Amino acid sequence: MWLLVLLAAGAALAYAGRSFILGPVVSTSIVQRQDIVLTVVASGLVRTPYRIDVGSKIIGVVTDVPVEEGQTVAAGDLLIRLDDTQARKAVETANASVAQARAKLDQLQHVAAPVAEEMRRQAEANLVDAQAAYRRASDLARRGFETGAALDAASRALNIALSQSRAAEIQAASNKPGGRDFIVAQTLVTQTEAQRDAAETALEDSRIFAARDGTLIARDVERGDTVQPGKVLMVLAPHGVTEIVAPIDEQNLGLIRIGETAAVSADAFPDLTFAATVSYINPAVQAQSGSVEVKLTVPDPPAHLRQDMTVSVEIEVARKAAVLSVDVDDVHDPRGPDPYVLIVESGKVRRQPVRIGLLGDTAAEIVDGLQPGTRIVSGTAPRIADGHRVRIESGA
Template identity: 45%
Template sequence: MTPTPRPASRRRLALILLACAAGGAAYFGLRGERVEVVTVEQGPLRQAVVASGRVRTPLRVDVASQITATIKAIRVREGDLVTPGQALIEFDAAEWQASVAQARASLRQAESRLQQISTTGLPLAEQSLRQAEATAQQTERQFKRVSELVAKGFYSPAQLDDAQRNRDVAASQLQAARVQLANNQPAGSEVQVARSSLEQARAALGVAEARLAYATLRAPVAGRVLTRSAEAGDTAQPGKVLLTLAPDGQTELTAQIDEKNLGLLALGQTAQVSSDAYPQARFPAELSFIAPAIDAQRGSVEIRLTVPAPPAYLKHEMTVSIDIETAQRKDALSLPCDSIRDPAGSPWVMLARDGKTVRQPIKPGLRGAGRCEVLEGLAAGDTALLAGTAIAEGRRISTVDRK
């Protein structure tokens, strides 16, 4: 059976426990509250604006039909490289080919008509004029002879009427022959009509050939096929976009930057870019455009960067990570940004100095990757509490470096 402690023993045990508690409280009171701290360091610091963006083609060329026709064949697919004049889409061209054949036949007919005037019409008109002149001279002499005989009473007046009628007919034929000859001259109306018919035939052939050319859509520029919105057998309508090309030329990147970083950006700044598909490969770019307006809904501003030497793997609409260097210090005094309090107002840090907390106003500078430059208020080796540590100034503390 365990003996029951005596009252004197219980008092001694309570005094011992009380002494231990008082000693522990005194020990921890001397040491203070245990807090994590970060150290102010001196060294190189790089300030950058990082954003996610996409590859953008500044120009796009829409390829559309100008006629209503059935698509016979499509010679390219998305991603194909094309050269100027390369056939992209072919339509059923039977109707346009027949129109061209008909126009060519009309042209040959008009050429033959003009050739006929110069080789046959003009000589015949000249010959007809000579015959008409001879006939007119003969009928004139016959009329004079009959007139003399009628006056002497040898012929009747009726014979004189016949002779006069023959003379008038010959004169009319002579006039017609002269007009016909004039019409067949190079400046005559027959030639002018023939030339006009020839020009009309040539124009009709040009129209037919142009419409036949519409039956094959060709690449207007060198570039890459971005989209294809038709298949063989579809009916194309005038103005309907069938293919979209990205012409060879400058490649751009576009991104949305938080407006709070707008003051850090300037045209001409360099950037290092990597694609999500090839994160280990980086290529340079240059900031070339900052939008003049802010997107109020997103609180962002659009920027564009030019890529002077785009890598071969870069594709349209590819997602990229953009790191724009805005400033750099070779020997900056900095500490982790999460130790700065009230950064938007009057920034300050809570220092751990001689075992106590000390409030210290600072003047921040560049903001790097997780670290912020301090222009005034701190020295290398100072230790600061994290901004999330709620503790008043003048409190005794014990510190441990943040891992």
């Protein structure tokens, strides 16, 4: 038993001594050229640029709702029907009033006005006769052939004829276009037509139609409900441009630019990725969350995309092709003032300062300090002091 223990201890000491002399085993990688991409990742929601709140312009009782939430509708499709019994009766009454007013105007133009004109002419002729009779009676009276009573009768007849002529002229002028009676009749037609138009509008308002092609994303109305102006009954998301609204950490604001592309996937369909483009950056920062609202336009939205669906957004903010690079994990203090890597030369590690260019998601561009093909210690290796011996992991 003691012999076995001594043998095991000896083997352990031998292995430890060998590791001490030859150094620990480390994994390494080779410096090479590759593409480097820097992205900003965020979570957002699918939205249309605007939404239409559907409501009623009048107070009424709902008699029919022929659409359901989530249904696709076209512009002009009936969404809600209200009880229109009273509205129809109001239209019938208004049409009757318009017909009556127009008949009065027509009667004035084609009957009353011609009759008044004839009466004016007759009164004018009577006035001429009365004036002639008065002149004769006055002449005879001056020569003594006529009595004073006859002259007085001729004078009264002249005054009556003059009065009748003036009245006939006033009535004829009143019946003509621009006259008082004509204006009153025409105004009545205009008023009744306006009342009819209002009644027809109220009848039209008893039916609520889709303003645009879109999808109903909310419905809060049922048959029998009494609705009134100001209450939102449905919400319509118009078809057309699809947007993604995503809050971006304000620390990344300097990286985001209009026109940058993004890879997007819905949380419900993580394996289906589609493209989007940054189209808007809110100039204000939300103080509570420390984020900036960014909107992305989806030029070709996939069929599975739905309103208010949660999506993951990966915006590509920088890219360099075929540049000398290493894995980010292989660089010590990559964002500090003195970044460096550990290179392997003749079985020993050496600290090599480097200058970093683009620091991507997984790789760092090496602007200066390394050459292609240089072997460096992987970031997963144990910490090793500068100048210590190491052994390269088999297969590396």
